[in-house]
Amino acid sequence: MTIMTRGGARTWWKEELPKGVIYLYRDFPHEKWTAYTVAERNAKKKEKQEANIDRKRYSYFRVPCFIHVFKVNNGGFIFGGFYIVIRTIHNTWYLNWRTERKHEDFFPRIKKYLPMGLLSFDDDDAWFKEFCRMYPMKPRGIHKPRGKYLTYCKIDTYHNLIDIELEGENYGV
Numbered sequence: 236m237t238i239m240t241r242g243g244a245r246t247w248w249k250e251e252l253p254k255g256v257i258y259l260y261r262d263f264p265h266e267k268w269t270a271y272t273v274a275e276r277n278a279k280k281k282e283k284q285e286a287n288i289d290r291k292r293y294s295y296f297r298v299p300c301f302i303h304v305f306k307v308n309n310g311g312f313i314f315g316g317f318y319i320v321i322r323t324i325h326n327t328w329y330l331n332w333r334t335e336r337k338h339e340d341f342f343p344r345i346k347k348y349l350p351m352g353l354l355s356f357d358d359d360d361a362w363f364k365e366f367c368r369m370y371p372m373k374p375r376g377i378h379k380p381r382g383k384y385l386t387y388c389k390i391d392t393y394h395n396l397i398d399i400e401l402e403g404e405n406y407g408v
Contacts, residue, residue: 317363
């Protein structure tokens with residue numbers, strides 16, 4: 236590629252290039268000169284900046300998390316019972332209370348990954364009790380029984396839960 240800058244055109248051709256042209260270029264000597272303009276340069280810069288912003292904005296992190304199960308005693312009819320929670324250093328997500336649509340499939344996946352010797356169609360309370368028995372924690376306050384299991388999850392830069400990594404599932408394929 237041959238480039239003719241503004242100063243080169245002034246020296247060799249004794250003429251001034253139009254105001255919006257940065258330089259002229261051509262790939263082969265028999266081709267005509269093509270102008271590279273300020274608008275083209277600004278468009279390329281803007282495209283590169285937007286790509287970098289998207290890459291930074293929508294990146295994902297793999298962080299350790301706990302699958303935490305506990306029963307709230309003395310919670311009354313509305314708030315009593317078992318809860319399953321995903322906890323990281325960044326946030327806490329309840330999977331069986333106020334579940335977002337994108338997190339609805341996490342609890343069935345966890346039940347499938349950690350079957351606890353129970354059939355998949357068994358009652359959730361039986362699974363919760365068995366989880367707390369297999370992965371126990373010390374009771375605290377009105378949370379009796381309690382259990383937790385360490386795994387990893389994927390979150391984005393805004394600390395939204397994207398996925399839970401469970402062994403035996405295909406990731407990155």
